[in-house]
Amino acid sequence: xPANSExxxxxxxxxxxxxxxxxxxxxxxxxxxxxHDEQAWLWLSSVVESPADQRVCLDNVLAINPxxxxxxxxxxxxxxxxxxxxxxxxxCPHCNAALPAxxxxxxxxxxxxLIVCPHCGDFTEISKTQxxxxxxxxxxxxxxxxxxxxxAVAYADIGKLSPAQWAxxxxxxxxxxEAEVWQNIARVRVKLDRPDDAIAAYQQAIxxxxxxxxxxxxxxxxxxxxxxxxxxxxxxxQVFKQFQAExxxxxxxxxxxxxxxxxxxxxxxxxxRAVHLQPKDVSMRLLLGGLYxxxxxxxxxxxxxxxxxxxxxxxxxxxxxAREALxxxxxxxxxxxxxxxxEVIRQLIGPVLISSMAALANAKLSLNISLISWxxxxxxxxxxxxxxxxxxxxxxxxxxxxxxxxxxxxxxxVWLIGFGIIVAKV
Amino acid sequence: MNELAxxxxxYVLLNLITFLPLSDGRERGKRIPIxxxxxxxxxxxxxxxxxxxYPRQIGEVQTEALSYLFMLLPxxxxxxxxxxxLTMITSAFLHADWMHLAxxxxxxxxxxxxxxxxxxRSKFLLLYxxxxxTSGLGSVIGEIALPLWKGxxxxxxxxxxxxxxxxxxxFLYSGEKIRTVVMPLGFLPxxxxxxxxxxxxxxxxxxxxxxxxxxxxxxxxxIEQFQKLGYxxxxxxxxxxxxxxxxxxxAIYLFLPRDMLHYRYQxxxxxxxxx
Numbered sequence: 001x002p003a004n005s006e007x008x009x010x011x012x013x014x015x016x017x018x019x020x021x022x023x024x025x026x027x028x029x030x031x032x033x034x035x036h037d038e039q040a041w042l043w044l045s046s047v048v049e050s051p052a053d054q055r056v057c058l059d060n061v062l063a064i065n066p067x068x069x070x071x072x073x074x075x076x077x078x079x080x081x082x083x084x085x086x087x088x089x090x091x092c093p094h095c096n097a098a099l100p101a102x103x104x105x106x107x108x109x110x111x112x113x114l115i116v117c118p119h120c121g122d123f124t125e126i127s128k129t130q131x132x133x134x135x136x137x138x139x140x141x142x143x144x145x146x147x148x149x150x151x152a153v154a155y156a157d158i159g160k161l162s163p164a165q166w167a168x169x170x171x172x173x174x175x176x177x178e179a180e181v182w183q184n185i186a187r188v189r190v191k192l193d194r195p196d197d198a199i200a201a202y203q204q205a206i207x208x209x210x211x212x213x214x215x216x217x218x219x220x221x222x223x224x225x226x227x228x229x230x231x232x233x234x235x236x237x238q239v240f241k242q243f244q245a246e247x248x249x250x251x252x253x254x255x256x257x258x259x260x261x262x263x264x265x266x267x268x269x270x271x272x273r274a275v276h277l278q279p280k281d282v283s284m285r286l287l288l289g290g291l292y293x294x295x296x297x298x299x300x301x302x303x304x305x306x307x308x309x310x311x312x313x314x315x316x317x318x319x320x321x322a323r324e325a326l327x328x329x330x331x332x333x334x335x336x337x338x339x340x341x342x343e344v345i346r347q348l349i350g351p352v353l354i355s356s357m358a359a360l361a362n363a364k365l366s367l368n369i370s371l372i373s374w375x376x377x378x379x380x381x382x383x384x385x386x387x388x389x390x391x392x393x394x395x396x397x398x399x400x401x402x403x404x405x406x407x408x409x410x411x412x413x414v415w416l417i418g419f420g421i422i423v424a425k426v
Numbered sequence: 427m428n429e430l431a432x433x434x435x436x437y438v439l440l441n442l443i444t445f446l447p448l449s450d451g452r453e454r455g456k457r458i459p460i461x462x463x464x465x466x467x468x469x470x471x472x473x474x475x476x477x478x479x480y481p482r483q484i485g486e487v488q489t490e491a492l493s494y495l496f497m498l499l500p501x502x503x504x505x506x507x508x509x510x511x512l513t514m515i516t517s518a519f520l521h522a523d524w525m526h527l528a529x530x531x532x533x534x535x536x537x538x539x540x541x542x543x544x545x546x547r548s549k550f551l552l553l554y555x556x557x558x559x560t561s562g563l564g565s566v567i568g569e570i571a572l573p574l575w576k577g578x579x580x581x582x583x584x585x586x587x588x589x590x591x592x593x594x595x596x597f598l599y600s601g602e603k604i605r606t607v608v609m610p611l612g613f614l615p616x617x618x619x620x621x622x623x624x625x626x627x628x629x630x631x632x633x634x635x636x637x638x639x640x641x642x643x644x645x646x647x648x649i650e651q652f653q654k655l656g657y658x659x660x661x662x663x664x665x666x667x668x669x670x671x672x673x674x675x676x677a678i679y680l681f682l683p684r685d686m687l688h689y690r691y692q693x694x695x696x697x698x699x700x701x
Contacts, residue, residue, distance in 0.1 A: 299683070303544075350552055350680035357559035361503055361510035365566065412548060423511045 008040055020047040038064045042071060051078055053195030059160045072193050075162050107357045120165050121361045148174055149184035156191040164188045179209030186218070195226050210242055213253050221260065233266075240269055247274040251284060264295045275304070281316050284310050286325060293329055301329040350385035351415050352377075360420045380418025430651055439695055440641045445606040445634060447536050448626065450599070459539035461547045465554065469584055472519045474529050493582075496520060500566040500577030514562030515555075517677050521580040530584045537588070537595045541678070544598060549681040553594060554587055556669045556677040561586025564669020568646070574653035579661075586666030589642075591676030592635055600632040642667045 011026035027044040030037055038061055045057030054383035055078055097108035105112055112125045148171035156165035168185050175181045183310045186201035200220040209215065216239040223232035236257075254270035267341040273289040278284060285308035292301035305326040312319035355377050363369045369377070390407035480489040497518035502508035542550040565586065570577040592675040608623040646664035653659070 121579075156602035178609045346680060350549075350556060350677055353677075353680070354552065354555045355557060357556075357563060358514075361514055361559070361563065361566070364506050365563070366503050423509075423515065425512065 004030050005039065008037070008043070011040070011043060015043055015047050020049075023047045035397040036064055038068065039218025041412075042068070045071075045074060049367065051053070051081075054078060055162045059162060062161055066191070068160050069193070071085050072161065075165075076192075079162060079165050101216070143183075148261065149178075152186045152188045156188040163194050166190060177208060179205040179212065179215070183215060186222075188221060195222060199231075213239065213249055213256070217253070217256050217260075220257075236262075236266060240273070244273055245277070247277040247281070247284070250274040250277075251287070253324075254287075264291050267291060268295065276395060280311055282322065283306050285295060286318070286322060289325055289329065293325070293332070296332075298329050298332050302326065304329070305329050344385070344392050347388035347391055348384050349379075351387065353379040355384075355415070355419050355422055358419060364420065373421070373425075376418045376421035378418070380415045380422070383411045383416070383418055387415060430647025430648065433644055433648055433651070437525060437641075437644045440637070440644060441611070443577075443623075444609045444611040445627075445629075446532070446609060446622075448602045448607050450602050450631070456538075457543065459542045460553070461550050462535060462538035462542050465538070465584075466534060469475065469519055469521065469531060469534075469553065473521050473524070476520065477524070493520060495582060496597045497580035498562055498565060499571040499580050499584045502577075503566050503569055504577060510566075511559075515558055517562070517580075517582045518558045518584050518587050521584070522582060526583060530588055534584065534588045534591065535593050540600070541591055541594045545594075545678075545681055546683075553674065553677040553681050554591065556680075557587040557590025557593075557673045560676075561590065561666040561670030564672075565663055565666040568665025568669070569663075570651060572653045574656065574658060577689065581663055581666065583663070583666075586663065586670035588669045589638075589670040590674030592638070593671040594678035596631060596635045597675055597678045600630065602631045603628045604631055604634050606634065639668070639671065 007026050008029040009217050011023045011030060013024045014020075014023035014026060021426060024044065024047045027040050027047065030040040031044065034040070041057050041061045041064065045054045045061070048054055055075065058071045058074045058078070061068050062075075065071075095106060095109040095111070097106060112127065148167045152164045152167035152171055155161070155167055165188070168188050171181050171185060182201050182205035186198045186205060189195075189198035189201055199219065199222060200204070202215060202222065206212075206215050206219070216235060220232055220235055220239075223229075223235065239253060240250075243253060251274050254267050254274070257267045257270070258264075268288070268291050271284060271291055275281065275284045275288050289301045289304035289308060292298070292304065305322055308322035311324050314320070314323065317399065359369050359373045359377055360366075387408055388411070390404045390411055392402045394404045394408065476489060477492055480492065484492075496513060497520060498510075498513045498517035499508055503510035503513070521530065538550070538554075542551070545553060562581075565581050566577065569575055569579065569581070605626055605628050608622065608625050608627065610618070610623060611620075642662075642664040644659055645662055648666065649659045649664065651659075
């Protein structure tokens with residue numbers, strides 16, 4: 001829209017030349033051509049005369065682009081120097097009588113109490129949760145106690161930050177000890193780009209109601225958004241301590257953290273604790289096994305999945321799921337470790353070491369080992385090899401085969417015979 | 427004698443209090459630790475036979491004479507008088523008295539079931555055997571070199587093998603937090619010393635086991651130094667404890683399942699929640 005940009009350029013030049021009237025005229029023309037022109041609204045806010053008009057302009061800028069820092073800064077300045085005066089629910093709009101703290105009708109004129117929709121500015125009955133004119137959802141305002149906090153969120157949702165700030169102040173004055181109010185305040189402060197104040201509000205909400213996981217989660221989100229990992233970590237530990245005796249909540253929080261793409265090692269303690277509290281819960285075992293699998297800690301994954309397999313019926317869907325997961329963990333674990341001959345040798349050394357130490361003890365700690373002991377050492381080593389290679393084969397395959405089990409037992413028996421001959425000092 | 431003063435002070439300080447493990451963060455295994463319980467059963471059974479049944483049936487002197495056949499005599503092993511391998515095994519199932527037995531079995535039950543849970547039964551049994559032999563060989567080599575004893579003192583007790591099991595636990599769970607009970611064994615007379623202090627400190631397995639190892643190292647050094655001067659310092663077989671520990675550390679590596687070679691347990695309490 002070249003005509004519009006030309007108008008804007010001319011308006012900016014006029015504003016810089018302190019010709020506010022000319023600039024205002026040009027900017028209003030530009031806005032008439034395109035009422036979504038963020039720059040036009042921003043420049044207009046600098047040339048209008050009243051703070052109320054400035055607020056409207058800046059609110060409109062934020063409605064177009066909620067991330068506009070200049071507009072936020074301007075509104076903050078206005079909040080400090082020219083606060084808004086609004087009294088939506090102080091008096092009845094019909095008879096101007098003072099309204100009580102709750103109820104849907106005015107006690108004086110018996111008319112329904114009306115509220116101003118924060119979106120379109122029209123009156124709507126307070127018993128509605130949606131504006132009758134524009135359809136905007138603004139929450140349940142019937143409880144006057146919660147009205148200001150809900151109104152603040154509603155204003156903040158549509159980018160009207162100054163009224164949102166005003167509603168926050170009203171909410172605080174009305175209900176300073178309500179966690180929900182503080183939570184809403186925190187949400188508004190997030191939108192007002194006041195992270196430290198929002199954190200303080202969340203912390204206040206948590207102090208007032210420490211058993212609500214969503215408060216902790218929202219605070220964690222904020223810390224992550226603000227790139228403050230240490231505080232996020234501390235609060236995760238805090239939430240863990242708070243709910244460490246409640247397995248269902250732990251799982252709920254763990255899953256919420258997983259949805260937020262929190263790294264598995266930060267989520268694991270929640271599931272680990274839940275499993276600790278309910279060791280026979282197969283679903284928890286499967287979840288935890290999966291988490292350890294994601295962390296590539298296949299040994300621990302295998303332990304949990306093995307328990308899940310033991311706790312379930314092989315034919316049940318959960319049992320099949322557990323078995324499949326265990327097979328995957330076994331295969332993945334095997335890939336990471338030593339394999340083949342090297343692995344057999346590692347496992348072989350232990351039993352051979354036992355036989356060798358026995359032979360050494362019988363030979364006065366010298367190599368002067370008797371012929372029969374040498375032979376027995378050979379037999380036990382053979383048994384150890386059979387045992388180790390069968391064990392290796394068993395751990396490499398996901399299914400247990402009878403052949404390897406038999407070989408494992410046979411190897412152990414052969415080793416035991418050789419070892420027995422050495423110990424018996426035949 | 428004066429040059430031994432620092433060692434003696436450390437020894438006294440280390441022995442003022444004794445920590446006994448109460449619990450750790452490990453989840454209790456679902457499987458019954460059959461090998462651990464069987465080993466405890468054999469130890470208790472053997473002690474009942476040697477301390478209660480035989481003394482009544484064949485007399486105390488005969489029982490003592492019989493028990494010497496099954497104890498480990500380092501000089502006997504070196505001279506070929508005794509069946510070295512067999513006595514290394516049998517001596518690991520004999521105990522001097524009920525307190526000796528109770529202490530050892532307590533530690534075996536605490537640490538053994540956790541290692542068995544991870545290793546499996548057969549491998550845990552093999553690990554225990556490795557520890558029996560390494561502790562036996564350590565006893566023989568260590569005690570033969572002592573100027574006063576020269577390997578002529580009979581050895582008995584499962585503590586060497588149990589230190590091996592503790593070594594395996596250390597290898598696997600060094601960062602695990604152990605809740606302990608403090609016994610004032612070192613500074614109160616006997617009946618009182620078994621009343622635990624009302625304080626249950628939590629410490630890492632590394633510190634807890636390190637404390638035991640430090641005690642054994644200092645005790646071993648003092649035994650050697652005192653024997654050079656012609657005195658007997660202690661009857662605790664630190665050589666068996668330390669060599670059993672080394673055996674356990676080696677054996678756990680050899681017997682770990684292949685997919686657990688990279689395994690290092692991160693306890694909940696210490697695990698840092700990172701982004």
